[in-house]
Amino acid sequence: MTSQKVHAPTMLQITDLTFNAWGRKFLVDASVSLPPGAKVGLVGRNGIGKSTLFKLILGELNANGDEISLPKTARIGSVDQEHPATPVSVIDTILEADVERHTLLGRLETAEPEEMGEIWSRLIEIDADAAPARAAEILVGLGFDQENQARPMSEFSGGWRMRVALAAALFAEPDMLLLDEPTNYLDLEGALWLEARLKKYPHTALIISHDREMLNEVCTHILHLANHTLTLYTGNYDAFEKARAEKARLQLSAKAKQDAERAHLQAFVDRFKAKASKAAQAQSRMKRLEKMQPVATTIEERVAPFTLPSPPRPLAPPLIRLERANVGYETGKPILRNLNLRMDLDDRIGLLGVNGAGKSTFAKMIAGALNVSEGELHRDKKMKVGWFHQHQIEAMDPTDTPLEIVRRAMPDAPESARRSKLAQFGLGYEKQETTVDSLSGGERARLLLNMVAMDAPHVLILDEPTNHLDIDSRRALLDALNDYTGAVILITHDRSLMEMVADRLWLAADGTVKPFDGDMDDYAKFVLDRAKQAIAKPSQIKKDEAKSAAGAPQAASANSSKGGGASDRSNKKRSGPSPSTLRHAVKKAEETMTRLTAEIARIDDDMASASVSNPKALEGLTRARAKTEADLAAAEAAWVAAEEALAEVA
Secondary structure: OOOOOOOOOOOEEEEEEEEEEOOEEEEEEEEEEEOOOOEEEEEOOOOOOHHHHHHHHHOOOOOOOOOEEOOOOOOEEEOOOOOOOOOOEHHHHHHOOOHHHHHHHHHHHHOOHHHHHHHHHHHHHOOHHHHHHHHHHHHHHOOOOHHHHOOEHHHOOHHHHHHHHHHHHHHHOOOEEEEEOHHHHOOHHHHHHHHHHHHOOOOEEEEEOOOHHHHHHHOOEEEEEEOOEEEEEEOOHHHHHHHHHHHHHHHHHHHHHHHHHHHHHHHHHHHHOOOHHHHHHHHHHHHHHHHOOOOOOOOOOOOOOOOOOOOOOOOOOOOEEEEEEEEOOOOOOOOEEEEEEEEOOOOEEEEEOOOOOOHHHHHHHHHOOOOEEEEEEEEOOOOOEEEEOHHHHHHOOOOOOHHHHHHHHOOOOOHHHHHHHHHHOOOOHHHHOOOHHHOOHHHHHHHHHHHHOOOOOOEEEEEOOOOOOOHHHHHHHHHHHHHOOOEEEEEOOOHHHHHHHOOEEEEEEOOEEEEOOOOHHHHHHHHHHHHHHOOOOHHHHHHHHHHHHHOOHHHHHHHHHOOOOHHHHHHHHHHOOOHHHHHHHHHHHHHHHHHHHHHHHHHHHHHHHOOOOOHHHHHHHHHHHHHHHHHHHHHHHHHHHHHHHHHHHO
16 A cells, blocks of 8 residues: 655645846745645845735746646735726725626626526625625725715825725635735724734735734744745744744854864864875865855844934923814814823824824924914924924935935035945945935835934934834834934834834824823724724614615604604604605615515526426525515515605605
8 A cells, every 4th residue: 555645735836936037136946835824924125026026926927937826716816006096986996806796796787587596696605795894894994984985986095095905805805815015005003903804814815014013913924035035934923033043043053063073174184185194084084075065054134223313412391282282274174173282302102093183283283394273382492303204205306316315414514424424324335326216115214214313303203114114124213212312203003113112102083182091902902993883784784774765764753652742743854854755765665676576486487497406506596585585575674664754744
């Protein structure tokens, strides 16, 4: 009896993949196998080729042959660009991402009666009825309330349309989901929700991320891209770091042993190679030396530190005091009202709140770019503020160079001092006269972060400072912030950085900013609970729609039965739907009932003619009939409610 090797199931198989392009090597004989259902974090230094690997997996770039393979029936999905600005509503855009459901519903419009049973059967099988509620849940988690879900895509900015693209990918639930820095266009609230969602994602996900907290909370594996090869580690990012450190330790130990053996052999050869009696032994040892393969060791690329000089002398507390302050723009109502806050020199404030809650407005006020319209803002006149925000990166002149930028900031300094300053920022000589357009996002962010802090400000305002930084650069920024002695206001979707830097949390919500009582774990729970509360159950939605169509007649009749007078009843009539609206609701319900009754009759005919030898078809028809009966019951309930309401106002 011969034994057979059993192969573990694989979602993605990469075998001996080599890819060179644009004059550089990306991968050399790289191999890896990803199991189904794994949540894999793809990590590596900026510019190492992580996004290029995604393009190879998606087929947007071609390798030499069949080095990359997935199961034939596997669906692969990604978020590669924002959704276009179409007149289609946000919710409908998401629903269309489920191609099969969208196609089946389209077929229902023109299907022959004999086809409808099959279509309904498949719709029931894929739980098509639950799709709107599922889409709404995802959208709420990513910051779209019920009102915004109904707005057309054309009314949203590129950043919000990127969220729609992410929502569509999550809704479609492909077998292999590729996400490239998904939190970069999310606020902290969206990142927390996404983290919880990805934990429960039912299929395989490959995620490029520099968000340590996400990699720790979500990932079951870490795929490390370094030295043109791929290495898969089991566990989250912390486990990966420990395994890698242990691997480096063992490599150094093996290298030390080999170096000692090499030195011993070489000493024997040097001593006895000239002696005839020892010539054979010396020759043998020389061959052993030649055959020795050097032990490979991990070479850590140095990450330049951030330079955040502390203010030379402290100012008298408080740095800032707000009393009943309102702040906004020249036209319109205040964005933030009744601000009563105080900040001292050693404060590390984490500013929380969804996009649009007023975090940027608050930052502008602290930076001195906005004045309060009412109330009082007390601040030390000597206070210097360093303010970093994402728009600075977008606004950089693409033809500018780091050296020219530093020349403008240090007009009286010698050229050697300017170049030395850029070297401290982590921009070597070869990068100093490179145009901004040719710098990576991480290099631009590093340049601006250091420039913002160059004058040793008393307060640093950092609005999403880590978007373009890899994990090691984020750690370097954390180290610099811990050494910095001034005050910090931090706005970030990076939960790990927020936890390590902020010692107080302020929440922008409901038109104001107040201290948040709790830590980041409490806030994560608060965000997820709020998202759940914002999502109405499908049954509740149907009830609300029926009440809306019927004008909530139950409430009216209940009030009148409790002794309401004639004037009360007339007031309710005037405040409720008009008779014409209710007559339209009655007519619509009647049409729906007629259509559904005919549908049930057609299904009955199909069931009568279906072959007994095809139990699957009969099962589908049975489910379709049950669903249609439920829809008919709902339509009848809406018709009765509308008729009763019409009788009340007639």
